[in-house]
Amino acid sequence: MHKLKLIQGEKITDISKMAGSINLTTSIDTLGASFEFSMPRNFKDSNYALTETIKTGNIIKFENEKNIFTGVIVDIDTLKFSKEIKCFDFYFYLNKNKVIKQFNSLNASSCIESLLKSIGAKIGKIERIATSIDKIYKNRTVA
Structure with a gap:
């Protein structure tokens, strides 16, 4: 079973049950991968409070028995009822240097x-x- 984990410093949270629209893309041109997903928002329900703590710079891990993707959140698009989150793996930095x-x-x-x-x-x-x-x-x- 696939798991999606949010890493905020020392805190690791399994967000698999909340995340949706998961998309992993790889590119030979950039030697890396991008990962996108969405998280629901609802200010009236405390079950969704975690979504508001997600920030750029947090780490995302997508795995099953093996690691599939590990990367950094680089962009968050905040909508009324969701956050659309974009991540790049660490090869992103090789392409920027x-x-x-x-x-x-x-x-x-x-x-x-x-x-x-x-x-x-x-x-x-x-x-x-x-x-x-x-x-x-x-x-x-x-x-």
Whole structure:
């Protein structure tokens, strides 16, 4: 069964039963995913008070047995009876960071590691890619 979790600092709330219009979109062009959903609003019913606490910057997790999406709320459209919420996964930040890098006959794995270090990203295991890169990248996104 799918679960949708709202993470506000240390507080994690399962909002699966309240959320609707769930839409997950991936894009090879941006290397990332966007996630949209809606939450009901009703000022006269305290059961919907949680909706009013949702803010940009909160984290959303969509999962079943495995994690499907984790991202940051970047936009909230507040309507009379609902909030339409848009999230981007963390690849969004790779597409916003522009760098100037010069690689001189460096293997692709090392280039990737260098790019990630330059923006302070956590680096997991990078598979070895032997392709040699000898190029200057100016004002290009990290993605």
